[in-house]
Each structure stands twice: as structure tokens, then as C-alpha cells.
Amino acid sequence: MNTTAISLSRLSLASRPSLVKRLPHFVTLMKPRVMALALFTAFVGLMIAPTRLDPLPGFIAILAIAAGAGAAGALNMWYDADIDAVMARTAMRPIPRGKVSKPAALIFGLVLAVIAVTTLALATNLAAAALLACTILFYVVVYTAWLKRATSQNIVIGGAAGALPPVIGWAAATGQIGLEPLALFLIIFLWTPPHFWALALNRADDYARAGVPMLPVVAGRAATTRQILVYSGILALASELPWGLGFAGAIYGAITTICGAFFLLLAFQLNKSIGADRPAAHRLFLFSISYLFVLFAALLFDHGGGAFSPIAAPHAGRSGGWVHAEALPGTVRGASGLPNLSTREV
Numbered sequence: 001m002n003t004t005a006i007s008l009s010r011l012s013l014a015s016r017p018s019l020v021k022r023l024p025h026f027v028t029l030m031k032p033r034v035m036a037l038a039l040f041t042a043f044v045g046l047m048i049a050p051t052r053l054d055p056l057p058g059f060i061a062i063l064a065i066a067a068g069a070g071a072a073g074a075l076n077m078w079y080d081a082d083i084d085a086v087m088a089r090t091a092m093r094p095i096p097r098g099k100v101s102k103p104a105a106l107i108f109g110l111v112l113a114v115i116a117v118t119t120l121a122l123a124t125n126l127a128a129a130a131l132l133a134c135t136i137l138f139y140v141v142v143y144t145a146w147l148k149r150a151t152s153q154n155i156v157i158g159g160a161a162g163a164l165p166p167v168i169g170w171a172a173a174t175g176q177i178g179l180e181p182l183a184l185f186l187i188i189f190l191w192t193p194p195h196f197w198a199l200a201l202n203r204a205d206d207y208a209r210a211g212v213p214m215l216p217v218v219a220g221r222a223a224t225t226r227q228i229l230v231y232s233g234i235l236a237l238a239s240e241l242p243w244g245l246g247f248a249g250a251i252y253g254a255i256t257t258i259c260g261a262f263f264l265l266l267a268f269q270l271n272k273s274i275g276a277d278r279p280a281a282h283r284l285f286l287f288s289i290s291y292l293f294v295l296f297a298a299l300l301f302d303h304g305g306g307a308f309s310p311i312a313a314p315h316a317g318r319s320g321g322w323v324h325a326e327a328l329p330g331t332v333r334g335a336s337g338l339p340n341l342s343t344r345e346v
Contacts, residue, residue: 030112031073037289045169049173050174068132131177153215156193163186187239197216201221201278
């Protein structure tokens with residue numbers, strides 16, 4: 001082996017530890033806990049669809065949707081690096097800490113987005129891929145680059161991006177959009193404002209310092225808690241839609257009624273709390289995470305969550321059995337294993 005070859009070999013070996021050390025920071029860029037929530041709701045949309053997928057394309061579809069969510073997270077952190085650096089909640093993200101450069105984050109996010117959309121198109125259909133592409137663009141361009149710094153309704157409008165995963169999952173299985181995934185979209189869309197505003201109530205100083213016009217900064221605590229209560233009430237009603245429309249059964253109906261009542265109770269307590277009562281907002285924020293997971297888990301259970309059928313039935317009717325959940329180990333967690341969403345990621 002000549003001297004040049006030896007030098008190149010040594011350089012390659014020397015660079016590997018650096019790449020390995022940086023890998024966790026690129027994973028953090030993808031907001032893995034937020035990605036888990038998007039992944040789970042997309043998974044439920046895929047599972048309850050009346051059309052079955054073979055195990056392999058179904059598994060690839062879930063991975064592609066996860067990659068798309070991760071790409072959106074990375075591009076969000078790339079664009080928001082300036083405000084992340086001045087907010088205590090986000091100052092430890094990889095870019096403000098200098099662990100990943102802005103150009104590297106941008107390239108990583110763009111490449112991951114292209115791979116995700118292309119893979120989903122090849123594994124399933126163009127409709128699902130187009131929805132995934134629109135979701136990424138909406139989250140990065142409409143929410144992150146425009147709404148977040150322009151209006152106190154940023155979360156309300158921008159929440160559409162986070163509500164689309166179950167629609168993408170459904171489209172991956174069926175090639176189209178139906179009433180059922182739109183009902184799931186509405187639930188997540190209405191869930192987003194009380195979830196994020198409950199967090200923002202205790203982080204108002206952070207957002208004010210960064211110049212982000214979140215509702216607590218612009219309208220104050222009292223107006224925000226009233227809005228949370230209103231959205232919580234509408235959410236509780238909308239959460240009954242799957243049962244009311246007939247694509248969820250009594251188990252889902254009972255669970256969502258109990259969870260909706262408790263959500264409303266926490267929102268009412270928050271609305272009646274005094275300004276110094278930070279735990280009331282934190283309790284609602286934490287419960288809101290469990291709320292969405294429990295509702296979607298109940299919907300999956302109501303449809304007999306098990307494993308992908310080894311036999312594809314491209315247009316199986318609803319009475320012909322539902323695709324199930326065991327084909328993706330670890331994707332669906334029980335109530336005791338809900339992903340712990342870090343406030344640094346949302």
C-alpha cells in the first residue's frame with residue numbers, strides 16, 4: 001500500500017469518531033419525541049384504513065412519514081436558530097450549542113425531505129407523497145418562516161401541519177382522502193392550540209425575549225386561558241366524531257368521553273387559576289400529550305390492533321378485517337409508555 005493510500009485510510013479512520021459523535025445531534029434536530037407523535041397518528045390512520053397494505057410497503061411508508069417529520073423538525077431548527085439561541089427552553093438545541101452548523105442542518109433537512117417523499121411515492125402512491133411534501137412545506141414555510149413570528153394565531157393555523165399525519169397514513173393505504181381521516185385531522189387541529197398555549201403560558205418571558213408573538217405574550221394570561229377553555233370544549237365534542245360517524249365503537253366512545261371531561265376540567269381549573277399558578281398550565285400540557293395518544297390508541301384498539309395480515313387485500317371491506325399494529329414493534333406504546341415530549345422539542 002503506497003503512502004497516499006495509507007494517509008487516506010488514516011484520515012477516514014480519524015473522521016469516523018467525529019461522525020459518530022455528531023450523530024446524536026442530527027437525531028436531536030429531527031425532534032424525535034415530536035416525530036413519535038406524528039408517527040403514531042400516521043400509523044393509526046394507516047391501520048384503520050379499509051384498504052390493506054403488504055407488510056413491507058406498510059413498514060416503508062411509516063419510515064418515510066417518520067423521516068418526513070424529522071426533516072420538518074430539522075428545517076424548523078435551521079430557520080429558528082436565531083430565536084432558539086435566546087430562549088432558555090431551546091438554547092441547548094444542537095445549532096445554538098454549535099454542535100451542528102446551520103448549513104449542515106439545512107442540507108440534512110432538505111436531503112431527508114426529498115428521500116422521505118420519494119420513498120413514500122415509490123412504496124405507496126403519489127397522493128400520500130404529495131400530502132407529505134405539502135405537510136413539510138406548510139410546517140417550514142407557512143408556520144416556521146411566516147406565521148410563527150407574525151401572528152398570535154401562529155399555532156392555530158400552523159397546527160394544520162401537525163394534524164396531517166393520519167391523513168397521510170390513510171392516503172398511503174387507499175390512495176385517497178376520506179371522511180374518517182379528516183375527522184382525525186380535526187381532532188389534532190383543535191388539540192394543538194390548548195396544548196401549545198398551556199406550554200407557552202409558563203414560557204411567556206422566553207417568547208417575549210425572542211420576539212415571538214405567542215398568545216400569552218400578546219393577549220395576556222387571562223385571555224389565553226379563556227381561549228384554551230373554548231378550544232378544549234370544542235375538542236371534546238370533535239373527539240366524539242369517530243364514534244358518531246360510525247368508524248369507532250363503544251370502547252373509543254367511552255374512553256374519549258372520560259378523557260374529554262378530564263381535559264375540560266383541567267382547562268377550567270387553569271382558567272380559574274391565578275397568574276402565579278404555573279402548575280395548572282403544566283398539568284394541562286402534560287395531560288394533553290397523554291390525551292392524544294390515548295384517543296388514537298383507543299381507536300386502534302377498537303379496530304382490533306394486531307399485526308399486518310400476511311395476505312394483501314387491496315380493497316378489503318370493513319367487515320373483512322383491519323390491518324393491525326404488531327408489524328411495527330415499539331411504534332405503538334401502551335399508556336404507561338407514552339413518549340415523554342420534551343419542551344425543548346415543541
